[in-house]
Amino acid sequence: MAVNPRAAFGRHRDVGPRVVAALRGGGYGVTALLEPDYATLRSAAASALARPDGGCADALVVVGGDGMVSLGANLVAQTGIPLGIVPSGTGNDMARGLGIPLDDTDAAIAVLTRALGCGIPGSPVVVPGPIITRTIDAGRVHHADGTTWFASVVSAGFDARVNERANGMRRPRGASRYTIAMVRELIGLRAIRYSLVVDGQARELDALLISVANNGSIGGGMRIAPDARLDDGALDLFVVAPLSRIGLMRVFPRVFRGTHTSLPQVSLERVRSVALDAPGVVAYADGERIGPLPVTIEVVAGALRVLA
Template sequence: MTGTPKRLAVAVNPAASFGRNRAVGPAVVDRLTREGYDVTMLREANVELLRREAEQAVALGTDGLVVVGGDGMVSLGVNLVAGTDIPLAIVAAGTGNDLARGLDLPFDDPPLSIEVLVDALRRAPRRIDAARVRHGALTTWYAGVLSAGFDAVVNERANRMLRPRGPSRYTLALVRELLIFRPRAYVITIDGVRREQRAMLVSVANNRSIGGGMRIVPHADLADGALDVFIVHPLGRVGLLRVFPKVYSGTHVEHPAVEFVRARSVRIEASDVVAFADGERLGALPVDIEVVPGALSVFV
């Protein structure tokens, strides 16, 4: 194990994928221990307690942070190690697993994810970009996508739903919101250039997908030093219903209502619009976003 991390903190979401994958965390710890690593398992009753435990583990010193769960756990990990030299590893065991998809890691096979993790730990970590968001007095990091519009409203509804237990929950939430959603008035400042417009949604992407594989920005690159602003201009319900199924395959990019703009910094303002980053609720707009090239070290 010369040159590889020796001490690993493993943060586990026992409710990942609605509890269906609660055995994955102990399996990860068992396998890493058998591989000779000094493993600290972090597993608490709720995410806030888990975050505190993980913060303490990182503060005490670790050679790597492994998160077991979905994009909520990835968000927890990113916010602990972005801007540091502590690498992040992902064992995908959640519902969406979008950053795992973006990193070409297994996203629907936990046993394979464990094998890939063991192999990845033997290699040098890779640097990818992360985005830093200032919202109110707070600063939050994300590695995937910030949503502020129709997709954020869908995310909020999906988070309140108990069923179905899988990515189809997002699809059902989407269909329900289609019945009532209207375009919003935005002020978007991209690299210092201000624009006022109405839009169905505004997303700022570092990764390709959200919602368990919806390829909203299929050309996004995690390590290109830039973000991709994704805007859907006003559409009626029928028009939006025609566009959104294409998002799953990434074939929406040529639609006349769809716009992409590369950026290093973005400010989004709007009334009555909530922002989500990596599926986690940030709160009401405005938000200020900047890309930080190479801010995140990951085992892949």
């Protein structure tokens, strides 16, 4: 089990120990991983999944936000090892898409233990039952440094610029850092010229934002692709055409309600693969930095088993 100790800026440090206690009480042996940084945690989780006897772990459980889901997806995609999620981060969009309770840790743990078939604590013999999983799609990004899996969304526009700026800021440390980064990016708002290849068809266009979504939301509930399905074998290409600062700020609130899709500046298209290129644009997948464009994104149907 991999735990992000800094999830939601450290406000939920108790969640990891509660998950460990629930799983051990239900009859599972748990390897709890709590490392000081993301890279070390990923390495430790990869080592823990490789059992000395040549077998595989029953599941990988991640505790945190979408960054931890990204870590898990990149370790278990196409392996058959189920991924469990107990949300305790800031955005938690993948948990939202899977219907895992967001603001009730006990309820989220109950979803996990039910899927794992945990035994009843206090019984004379606690034996886990059969594991219940859901099979969903995942996205795969090919880029200059290799391949990255994602569960929710790849961003390559205004929102990615906000992430890039926020990650370069040392202060403030809380969620307000992203608000400040967004305001600063709005000052220099400009359209980006993109070259795309969508399901084999080349096109060029100007846009403020392009995202490729497997899940319906991003950024803590912004419903950029409200009709996206996790198991339809497709991705949703989301494009926002050039807008003024005022125009973008008018569109922005509607994204949380999912009512922006009727606007003429917004387009959504169901696709299987997208190649993206634009100068000076950095791509992010599930909130984690991939690197500069170009990238090629494809859906891989049924690549993930999840406990939900």
